[in-house]
Amino acid sequence: MVDKRITEEDVVSELRDGMTIGIGGWGSRRKPMSIVRAIANSDLKDLTLVSYGGPDVGILCATGKVKHVVYAFVSLDSIALEPHFRTARQQGKVTTLELDEGLFLLGLQAAAWRVPFLPTRVGLGSDVVERQPEIRLVTSPYDDGEEFVAAPALNLDVAIVHMHRGDARGNGQYLNVDPYMDDLMVQAAPKAFMSVEKVLDSDELKSNGAPQTQLLSRLWTHGVVEAPFGAHFTECVPDYPRDEAFQREYTAGAKDADAWAGWKAKYLDCGDHAEYRKVVGL
């Protein structure tokens, strides 16, 4: 029986420069932040991020890991705009593919189903289509002959998500009310890594809550990182709410180069997730 337990650093060792990485969660909610920080502290560069973006995108932009962002929004939820992403965009440090949230969903679904696109009307008439020649149209082969947007498959190299509970075999459970697109995210990648708040014995996991909370089958996951408070400072209810005070400090740390150097020295340069927990007091 395969034991998939690994560390954040093991995940990083599986990544390469220029890879396309999908990150689960939504805005500042249930983001795999301990793995994101490990990537931020690595030598990786030129990554393409595919994310319903939050501080995952912000931190990786601020640490120079990112070349291209595929996004529909990058937000901290209670703070509408992600400050580091704004800076990176306004300074021309990253390029983007601008997508509608639903087009993003269809792109993940297309990748998961191994088809090059899915037809939709989403994007017609907007600059998503009008200004981005890489988003192409397709004509219905049926009698209607209508023209649709061909939502392009968002093929990932690696997906990274955070779940509440999991087991050593790679099954993952979510306990909040919204799975976000995490299951599609892992299905859109040939390789997926999952951090969890707690690794349970497989029998214990099976009896822990309703079956429909067992979102991710081990079929889809290749590594499990046990990371208590692994989503901090993003929301991970019912285990913990978003750390709003910390998020404000994070945002203040984006004010200028000095503020960022201070934040980075304290919360990134401190080392691995265990050290981070000590510094934050988790």
Place this chain on the structure above:
Amino acid sequence: MSQISGGQPSRADYCVIGVAECFRGDGEIMANPIGTTPAIGGRLAREMFEPDLVMTDGEALLVANALPISGDPVDKVVEAWNPYRKMFDVVWSGRRHVMMGASQLDPYGNQNFAYIGEWGKPKAQLLGMRGAPGNTIQNTTSYWIPNHSVKVFVPKVDVVSGVGYDRGSAVSEWVREHQELRYVVTNLGILDFGGPDHRMRLVSVHPGVSVDEVVAATGFDLVIDSDVPFTRDPTPTELTLIEFLDPDGMRFGEVPNQ
């Protein structure tokens, strides 16, 4: 924290009424008003005159009862589970009326909240496309603008996130048949797209606002009929309900008292 002086409704209360009126006649569809004043107005509409509206708790649940927008949490009467993924099922079915914001809005309802600046060179990165492209051609859309000004109401938007009537009608017969941009509610009045070729038209001004004021705050020519009425008054019951829905007066953060 009532800021009603001498029993007179505040400007913010008229804005809430304007939002509520957007949903009149919608029946059993999902009303999805996003933002502070929209949330108050949408919930008011369901309590007062559109009892069959389906509404979210702002996240992944559909709730049957009226939730205040702040203060102590109220027990939710959950009707259904509606995580983000299922929201797209609702949008693409057309059974939804969304109210969004806009950083820029043009005479035909093209909306921008993605970023300010040239394509690919944002001077100010804003929200991104969010769900605006899909919303604006697949379900009914209204807008809430708390700061009616020439910065928002522009002849041409920098980036088209939400699709206006001119661009929508150029897309296809299907979009021409299905697109509906209903109202634009602002801190000064209510507008729709009832002008020639779906140009923006002034429907009413809130009491205390003149037509000239609206014209001066709009960066393009509005269609204006000879008699522009005032936005209707809230009823005493509605004013009580607004206080219940907004116990901390968060609406005054968007629309301060004059």
